[in-house]
Amino acid sequence: MAVEHPVASPPGDQTRIHNIGYRTYDGPRLGRSYARRSLYSQSLRGAYGLGRSVKSKVLPMLLFVVMCVPAAIMVAVAVATKANDLPVEYTRYAIIMQAVISLYVASQAPQSVSRDLRFKTVPLYFSRPIETADYVRAKYAALASAMFILTAAPLLVLYVGALLAKLDFADQTKGFAQGLVSVALLSLLFAGLGLVIAAVTPRRGFGIAAVIAVLTISYGAVSTLQAIAEVQNSSGSIAWIGLFSPITLIDGVQSAFLGATSAFPGGVGPTNGEGVVYVLVALGLIAACYGLLMRRYRKVGL
Amino acid sequence: MVRVTTVYDVTVIATESLSKRFPRVTALDRLSVDVGPGVTGLVGANGAGKSTLIKILLGLSPATEGRAEVLGLDVATKGAAIRERVGYMPEHDCLPPDVSATEFVVHMARMSGLPPTAARERTADTLRHVGLYEERYRPIGGYSTGMKQRVKLAQALVHDPQLVFLDEPTNGLDPVGRDEMLGLIRRIHTDFGISVLVTSHLLGELERTCDHVVVIDGGKLLRSSSTTDFTQTTTTLAIEVTDTDEHPDGTRAVREALHARGVTVDAGSGLPGAGHVLLLTAQGEETYDLVRDTVADLGLGLVRMEQRRHHISEVFTTDTDTDEQRKEAVGHGS
Numbered sequence: 111m112a113v114e115h116p117v118a119s120p121p122g123d124q125t126r127i128h129n130i131g132y133r134t135y136d137g138p139r140l141g142r143s144y145a146r147r148s149l150y151s152q153s154l155r156g157a158y159g160l161g162r163s164v165k166s167k168v169l170p171m172l173l174f175v176v177m178c179v180p181a182a183i184m185v186a187v188a189v190a191t192k193a194n195d196l197p198v199e200y201t202r203y204a205i206i207m208q209a210v211i212s213l214y215v216a217s218q219a220p221q222s223v224s225r226d227l228r229f230k231t232v233p234l235y236f237s238r239p240i241e242t243a244d245y246v247r248a249k250y251a252a253l254a255s256a257m258f259i260l261t262a263a264p265l266l267v268l269y270v271g272a273l274l275a276k277l278d279f280a281d282q283t284k285g286f287a288q289g290l291v292s293v294a295l296l297s298l299l300f301a302g303l304g305l306v307i308a309a310v311t312p313r314r315g316f317g318i319a320a321v322i323a324v325l326t327i328s329y330g331a332v333s334t335l336q337a338i339a340e341v342q343n344s345s346g347s348i349a350w351i352g353l354f355s356p357i358t359l360i361d362g363v364q365s366a367f368l369g370a371t372s373a374f375p376g377g378v379g380p381t382n383g384e385g386v387v388y389v390l391v392a393l394g395l396i397a398a399c400y401g402l403l404m405r406r407y408r409k410v411g412l
Numbered sequence: 413m414v415r416v417t418t419v420y421d422v423t424v425i426a427t428e429s430l431s432k433r434f435p436r437v438t439a440l441d442r443l444s445v446d447v448g449p450g451v452t453g454l455v456g457a458n459g460a461g462k463s464t465l466i467k468i469l470l471g472l473s474p475a476t477e478g479r480a481e482v483l484g485l486d487v488a489t490k491g492a493a494i495r496e497r498v499g500y501m502p503e504h505d506c507l508p509p510d511v512s513a514t515e516f517v518v519h520m521a522r523m524s525g526l527p528p529t530a531a532r533e534r535t536a537d538t539l540r541h542v543g544l545y546e547e548r549y550r551p552i553g554g555y556s557t558g559m560k561q562r563v564k565l566a567q568a569l570v571h572d573p574q575l576v577f578l579d580e581p582t583n584g585l586d587p588v589g590r591d592e593m594l595g596l597i598r599r600i601h602t603d604f605g606i607s608v609l610v611t612s613h614l615l616g617e618l619e620r621t622c623d624h625v626v627v628i629d630g631g632k633l634l635r636s637s638s639t640t641d642f643t644q645t646t647t648t649l650a651i652e653v654t655d656t657d658e659h660p661d662g663t664r665a666v667r668e669a670l671h672a673r674g675v676t677v678d679a680g681s682g683l684p685g686a687g688h689v690l691l692l693t694a695q696g697e698e699t700y701d702l703v704r705d706t707v708a709d710l711g712l713g714l715v716r717m718e719q720r721r722h723h724i725s726e727v728f729t730t731d732t733d734t735d736e737q738r739k740e741a742v743g744h745g746s
C-alpha cells in the first residue's frame with residue numbers, strides 16, 4: 111500500500127518523504143449483492159476455520175477427515191476384493207455418519223451466527239447497504255454449502271473409487287446423483303435447524319449443546335418409538351413416526367423417491383403417498399427455518 | 413456554518429418535526445434541525461434520544477411522524493443509498509476478538525461494496541490514519557480500549573463516506589486517549605473532508621472539537637447553534653499579577669488603576685486563587701493593550717492573562733432562564 115513514497119529528488123535537493131495524506135476513494139461501490147456474496151464467502155470459509163485462528167480450524171477439518179476416511183476405506187476394500195458393488199449405498203452414507211454431521215452443524219452454526227450476536231457485530235452489518243434478508247440468506251447459504259461440502263465429498267470419494275474399481279458406470283452415476291440430491295436436502299435442513307437454534311443465543315456453548323440435544327434427542331425418541339411400533343406389529347405407524355426427527359425425515363424422503371433402502375426398523379420405508387408428506391414436511395421445515403431467522407434478525411437492528 | 417468541505421456546501425442532515433414514539437416512551441418529539449458540513453456535536457443526557465436519532469438517520473428504524481434527509485436522500489425510502497455513503501461507529505463493543513484488525517476492517521470494507529483490492533488498500537490507509545501500525549495484524553482481543561476505539565473508527569471510515577455518525581467515541585477512554593480521539597475526530601473533517609456527527613453526554617469535550625452543537629433533551633431540541641455562539645458571545649479575561657514592595661497588594665492596585673480608566677473589574681470570587689484573579693469583560697483588542705499598559709505602569713509582573721470561555725453547559729440554564737439571568741451568570745464567570 112504505497113502511501114508514503116520517497117520521491118526521487120533532483121541532485122542537490124534534499125531527499126524528502128512526502129506524506130500524501132488522506133486519499134479519497136472514487137472507485138466503484140458494488141452494492142448489496144456484492145456485499146451479500148462477500149458475506150457468503152467469508153462465512154463459508156469461516157465454517158472451515160479459514161481466515162480464523164488455527165484453533166478454530168481444528169474441529170471442522172478433523173470432522174471433514176472423519177467423514178471421508180470410511181469412504182476411502184470402503185473404496186480400498188471394493189477395489190482390493192474386486193467386489194461387484196460398493197459396500198454401502200450412496201444414499202446410506204450420510205445416515206451412517208449422522209453423528210459426525212450433527213457434531214459439525216452443532217459446532218459451526220453457533221460459530222456462524224452466535225459470534226456476531228455475542229460480539230454485537232450485527233449492527234455493523236446493518237449500518238451498511240445490506241438488509242436483514244441479505245444477511246440471513248448469506249449465512250444460511252454459507253452453512254448449507256459448508257454442510258454440502260462435508261456430506262458430498264465422501265460420496266465423491268466413493269464414486270471415483272467405484273469407477274476405478276470398474277463398477278457399472280450407469281448404475282454408479284445414478285446412485286451418486288441420488289446421493290447428491292439427498293445430501294443437498296439434508297444440508298439445507300440441518301443448516302436451517304442449526305442456525306435457528308444458534309441464533310437464539312449469543313452464547314456459543316449453549317448453541318452447541320442445544321443443537322446436539324435437538325438432533326440426538328429427536329432421533330433417539332423417534333427410533334425408540336419405531337422399535338416399539340415394530341415389536342407391537344404396528345408397522346404402519348413406523349413411517350409416520352419417522353417424520354419427527356430430521357435424519358429420519360431425510361431417510362424417508364430418499365427411501366420413497368431416491369431409491370434408498372430405509373434404515374427404519376424392518377427396512378420398511380414410507381410408501382410413495384407417505385413419501386410426498388415427507389417431502390412436504392422437509393421443505394416446510396426449511397421454509398420455516400428461513401422465516402424464523404428473518405423474524406429473529408428483524409428485531410436485532412442496532 | 414461557513415466551512416466549505418468536499419461535500420457540497422449543503423445541508424448534510426435535515427429533520428422536520430421528526431417524532432419517534434414507542435408504546436411507553438417518546439424518544440423523539442417533533443425534532444426539527446438542520447446540520448451543515450463540518451463537525452457537529454449531538455449532546456444530550458443518556459436516554460435523550462441520540463441513538464434513536466442515529467438509527468432513524470441510517471434508515472434502520474422508521475419515524476413515527478415527520479421526515480428526515482441525509483445527504484439529500486430521504487431516510488424512509490433511500491436507506492440503502494444513505495448507508496453506502498455514511499459510516500457508523502456504535503457506542504458499544506462490536507469487535508470479534510479472534511480476528512486481526514486488518515482482516516476485520518477489510519471484511520467491513522467489502523460489506524460496504526468495495527472490491528477486494530480496494531478494500532485491502534483502503535484498510536491499510538485507514539488504519540494508519542487512525543494510528544494503528546504493527547499491532548493491526550494481531551487479534552483484536554489483545555487490544556487496549558483506545559486501540560479498539562480506533563478500529564471501530566476505522567471500520568466507519570474505510571469506505572470513504574461523506575458523513576460519519578460517531579456514537580460516544582470517547583466512552584471509556586482515559587484523558588490522554590480522550591484528547592487523541594477528539595483530535596482524530598477534528599482531523600476527520602479538516603484532513604479527510606468528511607462531515608461528522610458525534611454524540612456525547614459530556615458537553616465540555618465538544619466545545620473543543622465541534623463547529624456546531626445540537627442539544628437535545630427528552631427527544632426535544634433544546635438548542636442548535638455554532639460553537640462560537642455558545643462560547644464567545646463575550647470574552648472574559650482573567651488576569652493575575654505579582655506583588656511588589658511598592659504595591660504589596662498588586663491585585664488591588666491593578667483593580668483600582670483599571671477602575672480609574674473606566675473598566676469594571678470583578679474579583680473572581682469562587683475561583684481557585686480567588687482574590688488573586690481579576691475578571692473583566694474584553695471589549696476588543698484595546699482591552700488587552702490597556703491591561704498590559706496598566707500593569708507595566710504599576711511596575712508589576714503579569715503572571716497570566718487568559719480567555720475564560722463560557723462553558724457549554726450553560727445551555728441548560730439558558731433554556732429556562734431569561735436572557736438577563738444568563739448574562740448575569742456569564743458575568744460571574746464560568
